[in-house]
Amino acid sequence: MQAGKTNFAKPLILVWTACIVIFLYTPMVSVVLASFSRKRYFSFPVENWDTRWYEKAFTSLSVRDLLFTSFSVAALVTICSVVLAFFGALAFARYDWKGRKLFQKIVLLPIFFPQAVLGLALLLWFSELGIITSWVTAVFAHMIWITPIVTLIVSIQVYSFDPALEEAAMDMGATRLQTLRDVTIPVLSPGLISGGVFAFLLSWGNFPLSLFTTGADQTVPEWLYAKMVSGYTPMVPTLGSLMMAGAAISLFVMYILYSLYKMRQKRRFAA
């Protein structure tokens, strides 16, 4: 009797899931469609398909500046937050120590925090300390939100990590540094890589924190927002599509790295 009911429910759930996926991708498809439209003001169906806005974007110096700023922020955030999150995750999940439960909660708190308010609080903080805001302060601001997320991702890997591996290496005479380099980091590398990719992409696309902490510099999401509010230009969907392409490429690179890692592991076990 129960099997009959489940069979009836399954197609419904499948269709509903497909609807949700379409819902999630609708705006992204809309942006890409608009970016290929020749008209100055978007209307649908698109009458003249054109790539001239892309040509404009690639030759524009200000676009290059924007992309460079966004990239520098994201790259620095990635490096710093992965290093901090590596140790943070060990404290979060690997070791047992007094105060760990409290540490876990404090680390997760910034994720729950409204980002716009955090950005404003940091703006106040910087000006009180006499620090002039620029893209460097934006790196710091992004890290407050992104490092906890990366810590969480790496922690999931750490929970499945067998501490006996480290102990075995130490028993055989490896120093602390050797153990870290040859055992801990390789075993945790899938978590570190996916954490790094997340860090990069979340920083690359972040808007509420950048808005208040970049000072005179501007990242792409900020520029897009300024243009969205002040008036439509076809460069908005074009740059938006480029941002999405950037995200897709990073994800693809992560996927390749992950497959290579899997293959190497397989070969190692076969040998």
Added chain:
Amino acid sequence: MIRWLMQPGVRAAVPISILLLLGFIGPLLMVTGYSFMPPRTFSLTGTPTLANFISIISDSYYISFLWSVGLAAITVLILLVICYPVSYGMAKMFGPWANLVTMIIAVPLLVSENIRLFGWVLFLLKNGIADGSLQYLFGIHLPSILYKVPAIILGLVYVYLPFMLFPLVIGLSMVPNAVKEAAFDLGASRFQVFREIEVPLAMPGILIGSLLVFVLALGSLAESKILGGQAVIMIADDIESAFTFAQNWPKGAMLSLLLISSSGCLIFFLFKRIDLDRIIGRR
């Protein structure tokens, strides 16, 4: 004390603790300090006063606060209904395909919120994708919801969907199948199993998802600005304008403090009820 500091766990916790002390706890304490300073001052040296609090509760700020709370609550309810079947499928039905579905749903999170909301603007715009297609295919023209309250709700539901979905998946996969089968064998109806077994056992996931979405939606800024076109002022808008246009830092700080402490209470309640090791470390 020294012994405690020498533990490897404590030493590993030091770097991130310093970061959060300098970039999270410090700024928050300062905002708290500012919220008790006299209005329109720019230093922390004034005499502490409740003037900001009084001017906020005697002014019309409660309207934007109520709008934020209302919109956040509606978002949570809608998301619970639309995410439940999907997460049920991901936890119990899709098997190996669940990972692929997870990926597909997580990818949009990595695209800037701005761009995705702007995509909705293009979709809903007059002569935009929805309107244009309807005119082209059926020759009908419907009024657009863009720059009205439903568009803000759409934006909130859209942006926070994954934050409801993934905790629900975790919650639902914590429900053992055997318990449900036993209930069915004892003659429980489908609804009884749902009410008496599934929901209570999946409660940690339901709670995390609901509170996460509620807190994030409460402090949201971009949805009402981009899709709402200022049809409704949300509390984060008020905070931003107090800091920027009005140049009244103490008032902005007090508004932030009120927002933070109300979400803080909810988070505190959440953290008291769940065990992080069990939920994250579950294999």
